[in-house]
Amino acid sequence: MPKRNKHKLPEFIKKALQFLKAPENLTVSEWAEKYRKLDVKTSAIPGPWRNEMTPYLVEIMDEFNNPDTEEIVFVKPTQVGGTEVLLNVIGYVVMQDPNPAMVVYPTDDLAESISENRIQPMFQLSQELNKRFKKNESNRSELQFDGMYLSLTGANSPSSLSSKAIRYLLLDEVDKYPGASKKEADPIKLARERTKTFPNSKLFITSTPTVRTGHINKAKETSDVIKHYFVPCVHCSEFIELKFQQIRWPKEESMSEVDRAEFANYVCQECGCVITDQHKMQMIKQGKWQVVQQRTQYPRKVCYWMNTLYSPFVTFGEIAKEFLTTKNDPESFQNFTNSWLAEVWEDTKLKTNADMVKERQTDIPEFTVPEWAELLTAGVDVQETSLYYTIRAWGKYMTSQLVAKGQVSSFTDIENIMNAEFYKENGERMIVNAAGIDSGDQTDEVYDFCARNSGWAIPIKGVGDGLHHFRISMVNRTTSSAHGMQLILIDGGKYKDMIASRMKKKNGTGSWMVYKGIDDDYAEQVTAEHKVNEKRSGRTVSIWVKKTSHADNHYLDCEVYDFAMADVLGVRTLHLLQEETPPEANVNEVAEEFNNDWLGGNKKWLDEF
Structure with missing residues (x-):
């Protein structure tokens, strides 16, 4: 049979059909x-x-x-x-x-x-x-x-x-x-x-x-929603956000910064295990975006944020090297902050850094109280899964030194630490006179804890009214066991100003000091913020903000509470009280009487906001 001729569609019809194809x-x-x-x-x-x-x-x-x-x-x-x-x-x-x-x-x-x-x-x-x-x-x-x-x-x-x-x-x-x-x-x-x-x-x-x-x-x-990328740790399987501060490298001073960066790895913030570059790609493939902030139930504007740690093309060592080689050059470090960490760059007139903290070390070891100390205060920052604390010794003219600090898992741990005895080199015994406990998170639990330990534990709350360093108010929750107890309202920004300015002073009278052998984590956290200018309601105001959004600043908050407690105890007038106190009187007994005075009555209290 003869083959039937197949008619080809004209080219323009083909194009029309292609155009109409879904x-x-x-x-x-x-x-x-x-x-x-x-x-x-x-x-x-x-x-x-x-x-x-x-x-x-x-x-x-x-x-x-x-x-x-x-x-x-x-x-x-x-x-x-x-x-x-x-x-x-x-x-x-x-x-x-x-x-x-x-x-x-x-x-x-x-x-x-x-x-x-x-x-x-x-x-x-x-x-x-x-x-x-x-x-x-x-x-x-x-x-x-x-x-x-x-x-x-x-x-x-x-x-x-x-x-x-x-x-x-x-x-x-x-x-x-x-x-x-x-x-x-x-x-x-x-x-x-x-x-x-x-x-x-x-x-x-x-x-x-x-x-x-x-x-x-x-x-x-x-944005209505902000999302960050989380990846499962290859060791503990917990989903974590990759943060720059978790990259660790050797601290040996004999090694150059470039050599130290070669040995950089990531340490999981959940289990403490080492994550290498070989693990990273596997983790990224199993990662997922998670909401870290949501402002509305029906989002129309969605924001995604990430840093270079997630890049499959960049190693942890390369990131460490870039940091170590730029951290002392503001212009280069701004590029690192922007282009590697994806963080905004902020300059400030009142700068602090970890090296400055290291310069404030004395010859006195941890847990030892300086001879000149007359009071001990503590600050406790309450987080969802742990508590951070610092204990600071105070002398006349607001001279101070860090005595101890740490991170614990429970209020029971805090109670044991705050009731521990600390000693001067001459054997004189001291205990914490007052501890400011952050009541912004887990408020009811903090109030109950302070009520049980009312002899030294005081709830503290930041309000930032711009008028006073601190004000004494009271807990007005009628259902709380702390009802009627004192609540200290503080302007944290003012105390951060004090810390930063005193940190710049050389060790001695009126200086802010730390014990010998202070570690990097504390030094980084206590300098995790800086002061910047922002426009609010048509006027420029100076505020303290984190240098990077993921920086931990728990020890800085503890130090703020330390300063507030010292203020409440009258540390600014210690040099005057010393002259009025009889030589034979024990300074701890005087401090205890002073504590009892303001812990006992409520005639001068102001209503809580």
Whole structure:
């Protein structure tokens, strides 16, 4: 039989049918793994995109497929593949959901360079993308595709930002954008205006942070949800957040900083086991994003934050090396803070650092009270799973020295420590006169503990009214066993000012000192904050904030409570009391009588807020 002729469809009909074909049901990450190709010129791992290489990017990409999400914020360091999220979204939109889109870079020149060297090569490498790319109708600042265009512009061109209606707005490295001027509005606000035509528009904003007032930090602070990436420890299986302070390296002074960094590893904050670079990739693949802050039940603006510790391309040793070689150079250390830790950089007029703490060491060992001491106070910072404490000796002119500090697991431990005896080198016995117990967390438990130990334990609460260092109030919970007991309200910022200024004084009268052999953890925690200027209600105020958001500052809080207790006991007038006290009187008995006076009555108490 003769073969029947097969009529081929005209090319224009094929194209029409192809255009009418429904897109595949894919998420952004699924699309990337199926169609994205990486260029040998721009990628360390050229070839097909693999989600398993950077699994932390999967949820960020797929958030574009969440119909409830309007804005996605990605606060990122360098070397985690953040730029690839933006490129994958572009490819996905072109193939799956063609709609007008715009990418805004810091400058026009950068936009044109990325267009020529990153975006157009991406379309040429993928056969399916290349089918939709109308190269002959495109230029470097505007690429044409089937059913849509992609505008590439710089934040330094206000006219370009305000001239096109778009559905997808992608803002890259926003902290490098120029600010608003008298003639032109903020570039981000101008770009946002272009999305009003589309009720289902999407905004993606990403950057390495710079300063607290930068665009990306503002976007983070106004997000409905903030998420961090958690990974399971290979030893204890607990999900942990990778934090820089958990990277440890040898302390041998004979080794150079570069050599010390070579031996850096990560120590799990839950079980204390060592995690090496060989473990990291396995942990990252099993990781998940977890909400660390949520402001509304129905979030529309979702923020993702991570640091370089999660990068499969960077070792713990390289991070340690970067820190050790930049920490003494403010300009280089700012880059480390921004580009490696993804933290905002804050400078301050009142600086403290761990080295300054080490300089305040005396020849007196831990647990030994200086000869000049007349009072002992303690501060206890209450956390969900543990308690931190410090015990400080006080003399005239507010001279002070750390006697002991530590972390314990229960209030029973605190009770035993605070009732322990401490000795001067001459054998004289001393005990803690008063301990300020943080009542901001586990309040009822703290109140009950203080009621049971009312001879020395005082609940303390930070209020920051800006008027007084401390005020004596009372516990007004009628259901509490501590009802009617004194409550000390303090302005922590004022005591941090005192600590920082006295820390700068050389050891001696009026100085803030620590015992011999103080460890790095205490030194880092007690200097974990610095003072910065912020605008509030139209005026500039100076406040204490953490240098990095993940820094532990428990010992600093303990020292604040130490200072407050010393103030309550009248340490500022010790030199006057000494002159009025008969020589034969025991100073501990005088202090005990003084304690009983203000612990007993409530005539001068103020109502608690």
